[in-house]
Amino acid sequence: MDFRQLKRWFPVFVLPTLVAFCVAFVVPFGMGVWLSFHRFTTVTNARFVGLENYVRALTADTDFLRALGFTALFAAVSILLINVLAFTLALLLTRPRRGQNLLRSVFFMPNLIGGIVLGYVFSLLINGVLGLWGVDITYAAKYGFWGLVLLNVWQLAGYMMVIYIAGLQNIPGSLLEAAAIDGASAATTLWRVKLPLVMPAITICTFLTLTNAFKLFDQNLALTAGAPEGKTRMLALDIYQTFYGRAGWQGVGQAKAVLFFLLVAALAAIQLRLTRSREVDA
Amino acid sequence: MNGKPSLGHRLSTVALWVLAAVFLLPVALVVMNSFKSRLYISGAPFALPDAGTFVGWENYRTGLTSAGFTAAFGRSLFITVGSVLLIVVGCSMTAWYIARAKSRWTNLLYYLFVFSMIVPFQMVMYTMTYVVGSLGLDTLPGIVFVYLGFGSGLSVFMLTGFVRGIPLEIEEAATMDGCNPLQCFFRIVMPVLRPTAVTVAILNAMWVWNDYLLPYLVLGTDQKTIPVAIQIAMQGAYGATDYGGLMAMLVLAIIPIILFYLVGQKYIIQGVIAGAVKG
Known part of the structure; x- marks a missing residue:
């Protein structure tokens, strides 16, 4: 089979799973790494604090x-x-x-x-x-x-x-x-x-x-x-x-x-x- | 091993049966207490029910109604069946595409799925709850979609491994005969994929049915699944916990699993081994 023509079928075969994977994993993972360098109470009020969270995690208690x-x-x-x-x-x-x-x-x-x-x-x-x-x-x-x-x-x-x-x-x-x-x-x-x-x-x-x-x-x-x-x-x-x-x-x-x-x-x-x-x- | 079994052999048989009884003890204890009045459970769990403490099916009635357990059962069933169907179909299609349309991008995608398998849930739980909530996916159909995302790592990994072992000739012949990829996939590939698809279905069914934290975070306490309902019933104001209803709920949560196991024992054990070896 000429599997190059398969590329056109990407939206049917892969896209639904890929979107779910991004919603559940890829985006939250990226955001999680990013937020670990911020102080926040919700995702929208994040303020950059560098490594402070890591220091507090290990030394505050x-x-x-x-x-x-x-x-x-x-x-x-x-x-x-x-x-x-x-x-x-x-x-x-x-x-x-x-x-x-x-x-x-x-x-x-x-x-x-x-x-x-x-x-x-x-x-x-x-x-x-x-x-x-x-x-x-x-x-x-x-x-x-x-x-x-x-x-x-x-x-x-x-x-x-x-x-x-x-x-x-x-x-x-x-x-x-x-x-x-x-x-x-x-x-x-x-x-x-x-x-x-x-x-x-x-x-x-x-x-x-x-x-x-x-x-x-x-x-x-x-x-x-x-x-x-x-x-x-x-x-x-x-x-x-x-x-x-x-x-x-x-x-x-x-x-x-x-x-x-x-x-x-x-x-x-x-x-x-x-x-x-x-x-x-x- | 001819003639009479040795003394050691007979001793080990006895030891195995004693151990098996010990293994059954915790669950047997819960079953026994589910027939006792709620006042006599946490204080004296080892006391057999007697005329004064036996309450028949009363705990099952209160457990089923007051704590909304019937609704929770329905939700768990819907979420489990929906997620497993979606994961099996969605991930099979994705896995076939990854294995056949080989390119740099499908390789990258494959490793992304594999990578997600080693990431613990706590890493993404807070941000995932936010993303899912802001997309309005905090509903029963929504969580099924979220489970497709979380289940895809292991499932795509296992299915891709299997597809790579299928010879190309059959699919090529089907294409010659004028099948488009979709027809080719559902008529030719899916039937060949069945053993691995069954394994994937079993592993995901066990995970989704028993999962506590994801439905608790996404659906909250208004739309309880069975594990969430049990956790809430237990936490209920200290001292006021209805242990009778709780025992009945525990029994009702275990029964479907035992039935599932009795029906599909062979497939479950094979599936668990395959999942362990690949995971």
């Missing part, structure tokens, strides 16, 4: 850095727990056993439920347990932290398990047979054969749990809303509350949002580079 620390710790703990649990489940559920499919479904299902709903489901459970000691999740930051970790593990372990199962099933049977013939123990097979060969799946799962942890918002809002005293506020919630909870701080909120974007983008790049290099071809 400790909110943003505290949220960063909390989020980073949350991400580290979540990545470890989720991936260890998910990989263990995948190993157990790739061996034939009765009820295998039902078990996989049960573990996977929480992933489909939205963050707000999950947050309130867990607040009933967690507050019910903590209530036995006469406190609730807003009593101390450590309760909120572990509550969020628990919720995150519950939501993502089954999802990552599914990806690990796909990875494990891609290992050629001949390799495992060869290992068995050479007399490799189960542990050696796991460390020397299975783990290196599912490295792509590990890359994907680490990457997904990492960015998911950094972008977490709905669960945070529903489960703790930052209580007590904003100590369980993660980055996304801190940005939200800076925008909509503090008059005159919109510019600071936008500057935090730009920093947040740069951080997420950088993490994604580093993560991919680090794990890609350790992948092995089967």
Whole structure:
């Protein structure tokens, strides 16, 4: 086909999506970067202030850095727990056993439920347990932290398990047979054969749990809303509350949002580079 | 694996079933409490309903009516179905154009779509709300259009990747036979695109149905979707929260997802894997 004549069809094929994309993303993104260098209460009364918003975001109070620390710790703990649990489940559920499919479904299902709903489901459970000691999740930051970790593990372990199962099933049977013939123990097979060969799946799962942890918002809002005293506020919630909870701080909120974007983008790049290099071809 | 399963195998099976029960516990707890009087929920969530606390379907009646949940359900359904249809058709057409009308501009466009995937929502939420509001798109049909914009990053990326793998010959033959690009796309390309289109539809349906912040910012509290209705019901004046109605709402929010999963389990799992690998 002469695809040059296709150019005339640009308005039909691309324009509707492109207009929606510009309205939802391109224009707001450009405006967002621009506004981060301005002081404003609405978009129309912006006044240029240079880097002031960025300075205030990092030095006017400790909110943003505290949220960063909390989020980073949350991400580290979540990545470890989720991936260890998910990989263990995948190993157990790739061996034939009765009820295998039902078990996989049960573990996977929480992933489909939205963050707000999950947050309130867990607040009933967690507050019910903590209530036995006469406190609730807003009593101390450590309760909120572990509550969020628990919720995150519950939501993502089954999802990552599914990806690990796909990875494990891609290992050629001949390799495992060869290992068995050479007399490799189960542990050696796991460390020397299975783990290196599912490295792509590990890359994907680490990457997904990492960015998911950094972008977490709905669960945070529903489960703790930052209580007590904003100590369980993660980055996304801190940005939200800076925008909509503090008059005159919109510019600071936008500057935090730009920093947040740069951080997420950088993490994604580093993560991919680090794990890609350790992948092995089967 | 011949003969009797080993002790380790049987122990791990038991452990898996126990863990599965733990996984079901939170949702089971909500279902159980949805049948209790609202006064006995937050204080004693683990107490089974008894003669004094069992209220039958009352929470479902109050939850459905007082908080406007039925209307919220309708809105969520409209927005989800509308957005998914628009995203699948719009992004398939865009992806095909990008893959076939290769030029510097389509390349630039492609990378712009890919770029948008790594940008967190908080980066654009304030300015997006302003742009959408000043264009008068803060309506139900308007938000469907906004979802096309937000959904296009991942969707165009996945669909373009798939189109690039389709051999050109069929489309060339169709053009020889006198098809214009539009006919060629809907008769030849769209059917071939189906597996990826299903994946894109599932990923977007899950996202839009569960999304809270975008509808809250764009539509506000007058036109609540399900997640917004739940969040509002929960925030309702402290101490006055109707936990009974809330439990019923949570159950009603989860049921469609479970039905959706039971119907399309195979496609959902494949879709989620494909989305994870590409995203």
